[in-house]
Amino acid sequence: MQTIERERRLTSNQKFMVFMLSMTIFGLADLVTQILPELSIGFIEIRVPYFAFIAITLAILFDPFTVAIGSAFGAVIFGGLLMGNFGGVGEIEGFLQLSVAIFLGGMAVSNPLNKVQVFIASCITVGFDKFVGGLVDVAKVLIGLEGLEPVSGLPESIFIIQGVEFLNDFILAGIIFGAFPAMYLVPKLYGKIEPLLGMKPRKEMPKMEWSKILNVKVILVSIILGLISAGAAFLSEMDINIIEFELGFEELLGGKFIYVAIIISAVLLFGIWRYCTSKRKESTN
Numbered sequence: 001m002q003t004i005e006r007e008r009r010l011t012s013n014q015k016f017m018v019f020m021l022s023m024t025i026f027g028l029a030d031l032v033t034q035i036l037p038e039l040s041i042g043f044i045e046i047r048v049p050y051f052a053f054i055a056i057t058l059a060i061l062f063d064p065f066t067v068a069i070g071s072a073f074g075a076v077i078f079g080g081l082l083m084g085n086f087g088g089v090g091e092i093e094g095f096l097q098l099s100v101a102i103f104l105g106g107m108a109v110s111n112p113l114n115k116v117q118v119f120i121a122s123c124i125t126v127g128f129d130k131f132v133g134g135l136v137d138v139a140k141v142l143i144g145l146e147g148l149e150p151v152s153g154l155p156e157s158i159f160i161i162q163g164v165e166f167l168n169d170f171i172l173a174g175i176i177f178g179a180f181p182a183m184y185l186v187p188k189l190y191g192k193i194e195p196l197l198g199m200k201p202r203k204e205m206p207k208m209e210w211s212k213i214l215n216v217k218v219i220l221v222s223i224i225l226g227l228i229s230a231g232a233a234f235l236s237e238m239d240i241n242i243i244e245f246e247l248g249f250e251e252l253l254g255g256k257f258i259y260v261a262i263i264i265s266a267v268l269l270f271g272i273w274r275y276c277t278s279k280r281k282e283s284t285n
Helices: 012-034 052-061 064-077 090-107 115-142 158-189 216-237 249-255 257-284
Strands: 039-041 044-046
Touching: 012 052, 012 064, 012 257, 044 158, 052 064, 052 090, 052 115, 052 158, 064 090, 090 115, 090 216, 115 158
Parallel strands: none
Antiparallel strands: 039 044
16 A cells, blocks of 8 residues: 655645635635525425535645635635625635534544445435534524415424435535545545645544543533534624625526636636646746
8 A cells, every 4th residue: 555654734825725726616616506406395405505525635635624625715705796696794604613613523524535435424414414404493493583484285394304415415525526526636646635735634633532532621622612603604694794795696698697607716726736836936936
């Protein structure tokens, strides 16, 4: 098996490049998911929430924390602001859930060449994100902030509806567009993409011991972030929003503005990639 380097520390400039790349790539992918067709079967909506394999691959190969923050920003900036929409306080919920989920997934992998670990990382990422989101949605209904539409032939159970939605998102985003592509890409790109940015491959880490990671400090921080996320969601449902706006860009060009946004994102990604590779050449000279 290929030997994995044990020492690698990213400079602030390298972290910035990873942040910009993950933000742009994940943001561009988020726009692409918006043009994918959706299928409705009764109360079940089959759709791809996001391409989890992109965030998972980058988090495993580079720095999990930097990629997590960059990807979450990308979803907000490209999937929202670039389209002329911003949810205000409500954006905090999705940002915190997604960033924590990606970070946990990236940290769950000690050996990037181990496909089983990559599969588990993808399941952790999407599972955490969608499970926490489902709990928040259930809480909204139970305390009366959000109504529950009746479902024909099915008891009006928010638990059943959220369970089906979770299963749909987990299979599509976590496995089909998450684990399977990541299991192929991570071993293929490991040791090849990092040098393009002037970095060494990610070091092999000791096997994760959850008893040491889930200490009092981590648990308290997680609870605080969870409360902030839930609070932001509740405030949004009560129409208590700050800097919320909708400019209506989606209606421009006959509803085809999203294709313009995709082109803009692709050009921006190309420019960022050129910048990153040029900085790498400067550092080697």
